[in-house]
Amino acid sequence: MLTPGLEFSSNGHLYIEGCDIVALAQKYGTPLYVMNEKLIRNNCRRYTSFIAENFKTGSFPCYASKALSCLEIYRIMNEEKMGVDVVSGGELYTALKADFPAERIFFHGNNKTVDELRMAVEFGVGRIIVDNLTELHLLDKIASEAKSKQKIGLRIKPGIEAHTHDYIRTGQIDSKFGFSIENGEALEAVKEAMSCDNLELCQLHCHIGSQIFDTQPFVDAVKVMLDFFVIIHNETGQWIKELNLGGGLGASYTDADSPLEIEEYLTPVAQILKSTCKELDIPEPEFHIEPGRSIVGEAGTTLYTIGAIKDIKDIRTYISVDGGMADNIRYALYKAEYTVLNASKNSGTIKDNVTIAGKCCESGDLIQEGISLTEPDVGDILAVLTTGAYNYSMASNYNRIPRPAMIMVKDGNSRVVIQRESYADLLNNDI
Ligand code: LLP
Numbered sequence: 494m495l496t497p498g499l500e501f502s503s504n505g506h507l508y509i510e511g512c513d514i515v516a517l518a519q520k521y522g523t524p525l526y527v528m529n530e531k532l533i534r535n536n537c538r539r540y541t542s543f544i545a546e547n548f549k550t551g552s553f554p555c556y557a558s559k560a561l562s563c564l565e566i567y568r569i570m571n572e573e574k575m576g577v578d579v580v581s582g583g584e585l586y587t588a589l590k591a592d593f594p595a596e597r598i599f600f601h602g603n604n605k606t607v608d609e610l611r612m613a614v615e616f617g618v619g620r621i622i623v624d625n626l627t628e629l630h631l632l633d634k635i636a637s638e639a640k641s642k643q644k645i646g647l648r649i650k651p652g653i654e655a656h657t658h659d660y661i662r663t664g665q666i667d668s669k670f671g672f673s674i675e676n677g678e679a680l681e682a683v684k685e686a687m688s689c690d691n692l693e694l695c696q697l698h699c700h701i702g703s704q705i706f707d708t709q710p711f712v713d714a715v716k717v718m719l720d721f722f723v724i725i726h727n728e729t730g731q732w733i734k735e736l737n738l739g740g741g742l743g744a745s746y747t748d749a750d751s752p753l754e755i756e757e758y759l760t761p762v763a764q765i766l767k768s769t770c771k772e773l774d775i776p777e778p779e780f781h782i783e784p785g786r787s788i789v790g791e792a793g794t795t796l797y798t799i800g801a802i803k804d805i806k807d808i809r810t811y812i813s814v815d816g817g818m819a820d821n822i823r824y825a826l827y828k829a830e831y832t833v834l835n836a837s838k839n840s841g842t843i844k845d846n847v848t849i850a851g852k853c854c855e856s857g858d859l860i861q862e863g864i865s866l867t868e869p870d871v872g873d874i875l876a877v878l879t880t881g882a883y884n885y886s887m888a889s890n891y892n893r894i895p896r897p898a899m900i901m902v903k904d905g906n907s908r909v910v911i912q913r914e915s916y917a918d919l920l921n922n923d924i
Contacts, residue, residue, distance in 0.1 A: 817851010
């Protein structure tokens with residue numbers, strides 16, 4: 494499987510957007526995160542144009558920046574007229590430093606601190622998505638002190654089961670996020686929010702999970718949420734103006750994955766939204782979603798250099814690379830599958846039963862197990878595909894390993910967007 498923009502060239506090397514990957518590895522060093530800028534922008538345009546054409550005026554997609562947060566990505570999102578979703582003071586700070594307009598920022602989190610909430614109110618963040626009653630009252634007080642009326646959403650658990658990894662499933666009642674509809678706490682929270690003088694309840698939000706390949710859970714979520722809109726109207730006489738469906742559309746990691754196209758996913762959502770509003774006689778709400786993985790996931794490729802090969806007869810072959818769980822923890826954490834290619838060779842003997850091992854002092858530091866590779870040799874460049882989402886953003890300095898650089902490629906050109914950390918950077922906060 495090759496992600497969009499990747500192809501093998503006649504010199505046997507893997508190319509991305511017209512750039513020779515082996516040459517990129519030589520120029521910038523490895524490990525290296527390579528992002529396909531054209532694909533990112535194209536994905537944004539598909540979301541923005543579909544939503545502009547098929548949903549109520551005022552609707553827009555917000556890029557979920559937990560998938561990949563850095564100055565350049567917020568600049569790109571701004572140029573592409575996206576909103577962004579942030580989940581911490583750090584993401585908010587980065588977005589603001591990139592001059593991202595505060596009114597198009599949605600701020601999430603199940604335990605935002607007083608400082609984070611003050612910062613969000615002070616900079617005029619578009620929506621703060623409130624997770625619990627403690628936060629609701631705290632925010633009301635902070636907005637009152639700032640003499641502002643803060644627009645908010647409420648995070649709702651619609652009770653939808655999406656078939657995805659347990660750790661990234663969030664819509665069910667037993668979740669740390671939000672208010673459940675089924676036990677009445679969501680309605681109580683809505684009434685409470687409406688009674689707060691310094692808050693304006695604009696939006697109900699739900700996020701049912703991540704890496705979802707099916708439209709049905711999203712369609713079900715729309716129906717459950719709109720039914721709840723009616724209950725709220727019956728109880729309070731008010732209509733909620735915005736529906737936010739969160740993120741969740743999957744990306745392709747291996748041949749086994751067949752994610753929906755952006756339009757295939759949004760078409761039934763638009764249809765059910767319109768038909769249900771008509772049927773229930775509800776004013777159509779503005780629509781928001783928060784795609785992360787489906788915007789940047791397949792746009793990312795991580796490059797490593799093979800440092801050592803260990804053949805353990807009748808057991809397996811370990812191929813050690815110069816990165817690992819510090820730059821991609823997803824196999825160690827979720828047993829996440831990836832496509833790994835030898836970017837230096839397109840032909841030769843295929844080696845089976847290969848395990849790609851990282852360089853951390855930990856047996857679980859693996860990138861992938863049981864894969865096949867074309868004639869791997871020490872010094873070859875390996876490409877791990879679909880590493881644009883939740884890789885750099887989940888990276889650490891475990892074993893005091895500096896984080897890799899990130900480059901963007903477009904039309905045969907490359908540029909650094911995040912510098913490689915130096916050993917000196919590792920000491921920045923040490924006293
Ligand atoms: N909105 C909210 C409120 C979310 O919690 C998330 C993801 C998103 C949007 C974006 O979802 P996406 O479109 O990317 O599926 N670290 C895990 C993924 C955790 C996702 C958490 N929330 C992984 O590596 O798979």
